[in-house]
Amino acid sequence: MERIPYAECMTCFVLAAMTLDGKISKSSSFLTTEWTSEEDFLFMRSKLDVSDAVIVGRATYDLAKEPLSVRNLLVFTQSVSGIQREHGRLAWMNPAGVDVMAELKRLGAERVCILGGRAVYEWAFEQDLVDEVYLTIEPLVFGKGISLMDHGDYLKRFSLKSVEQINDSGTVLLQYSRALT
Numbered sequence: 001m002e003r004i005p006y007a008e009c010m011t012c013f014v015l016a017a018m019t020l021d022g023k024i025s026k027s028s029s030f031l032t033t034e035w036t037s038e039e040d041f042l043f044m045r046s047k048l049d050v051s052d053a054v055i056v057g058r059a060t061y062d063l064a065k066e067p068l069s070v071r072n073l074l075v076f077t078q079s080v081s082g083i084q085r086e087h088g089r090l091a092w093m094n095p096a097g098v099d100v101m102a103e104l105k106r107l108g109a110e111r112v113c114i115l116g117g118r119a120v121y122e123w124a125f126e127q128d129l130v131d132e133v134y135l136t137i138e139p140l141v142f143g144k145g146i147s148l149m150d151h152g153d154y155l156k157r158f159s160l161k162s163v164e165q166i167n168d169s170g171t172v173l174l175q176y177s178r179a180l181t
Contacts, residue, residue: 010112036138053112055115056073056076072109073091078094122152132178137174
């Protein structure tokens with residue numbers, strides 16, 4: 001898939017925390033900050049602070065409304081058919097029915113954080129928008145839960161840029177960038 005023209009002018013990055021068994025949550029109502037480290041939280045805040053826009057799903061928004069409310073925020077939901085702007089910074093949208101890139105362009109977004117959940121991550125990879133991936137691996141195992149991605153029929157290559165142990169408990173931060181083709 002060829003990249004969307006406006007996407008060439010911006011950097012889109014995935015920001016995710018997961019367990020050793022690849023789960024991003026136990027359930028859609030389980031707040032990530034309940035099981036991730038303080039170091040992951042601080043890293044997430046630093047990346048959000050340099051983002052011009054953040055894309056999240058409805059469940060992620062419902063769990064983290066307050067800290068996300070000060071940002072240009074696109075909330076993906078199937079409960080709207082187009083775009084509904086609640087105020088200058090918040091837009092509800094169904095990505096199947098709107099031009100998400102046009103909305104990002106309207107916002108003047110150059111750095112876009114894709115914060116999840118799973119359907120949002122899958123959408124971003126399917127649209128070939130992901131330039132960078134920041135994965136925090138927490139030394140936990142859930143067994144059952146929500147995986148980073150479950151669907152999609154694509155092959156995307158990324159190159160490892162850095163590995164950093166961010167605390168004494170063994171939490172690791174991985175940074176990947178889109179591989180040059």
